[in-house]
Amino acid sequence: xxxxxxxxxxxxxxxxxxxxxxxxxxxxxxxxxxxxxxxxxxxxxxxxxxxxxxxxxxxxxxxxxxxxxxxxxxxxxxxxxxxxxxxxxxxxxxxxxxxxxxxxxxxxxxx
Amino acid sequence: xxxxxxxxxxxxxxxxxxxxxxxxxxxxxxxxxxxxxxxxxxxxxxxxxxxxxxxxxxxxxxxxxxxxxxxxxxxxxxxxxxxxxxxxxxxxxxxxxxxxxxxxxxxxxxxxxxx
Numbered sequence: 001x002x003x004x005x006x007x008x009x010x011x012x013x014x015x016x017x018x019x020x021x022x023x024x025x026x027x028x029x030x031x032x033x034x035x036x037x038x039x040x041x042x043x044x045x046x047x048x049x050x051x052x053x054x055x056x057x058x059x060x061x062x063x064x065x066x067x068x069x070x071x072x073x074x075x076x077x078x079x080x081x082x083x084x085x086x087x088x089x090x091x092x093x094x095x096x097x098x099x100x101x102x103x104x105x106x107x108x109x110x111x
Numbered sequence: 112x113x114x115x116x117x118x119x120x121x122x123x124x125x126x127x128x129x130x131x132x133x134x135x136x137x138x139x140x141x142x143x144x145x146x147x148x149x150x151x152x153x154x155x156x157x158x159x160x161x162x163x164x165x166x167x168x169x170x171x172x173x174x175x176x177x178x179x180x181x182x183x184x185x186x187x188x189x190x191x192x193x194x195x196x197x198x199x200x201x202x203x204x205x206x207x208x209x210x211x212x213x214x215x216x217x218x219x220x221x222x223x224x225x226x
Binding site for chain 1: 143215
């Protein structure tokens with residue numbers, strides 16, 4: 001059974017800092033991994049999708065890496081802004097497109 | 112593209128009544144839709160997988176007679192919470208994938224409160 005852990009559980013940083021969010025998963029037989037953002041009381045916004053054959057994906061200030069064999073992914077946020085404040089969720093996906101979610105990292109970027 | 116719309120965004124119902132939540136893919140055909148539940152300060156838990164024209168596959172511990180899922184078309188799946196009780200109060204979110212595409216697109220969620 002896939003288990004997903006995200007570290008840290010919460011993070012508070014001043015505006016402008018670069019930061020790294022970590023995700024680890026127990027079953028490396030994944031097809032892809034997605035990073036999402038969730039604002040309070042809202043649905044999920046897809047940030048990045050990494051296929052299992054890829055090592056990283058970039059979108060603007062976001063960069064996600066995937067080390068499938070070791071069961072790890074990281075989300076790097078450059079030059080953080082207050083608008084980045086949200087909960088960040090990682091979710092590895094299997095053959096049936098099921099996503100198993102981590103518990104998330106609650107990020108607060110202080111102006 | 113790839114927009115998923117969920118309705119309603121919030122609902123309050125009395126204990127013992129049933130509530131239907133709709134999940135629509137607006138600009139693509141969703142071969143598979145998924146229903147998740149999220150309790151406060153917890154992550155999303157998969158409830159069931161729904162394929163158009165076939166019965167939903169429920170995750171272990173999810174009561175299929177209580178959470179009725181219908182996926183009658185390639186753009187619509189519905190989740191009906193039957194005989195709702197206060198412990199069913201939660202945030203329900205659907206997602207959809209396109210044929211051959213593994214990326215999941217999520218609806219905005221439905222906040223259900225049972226009083």
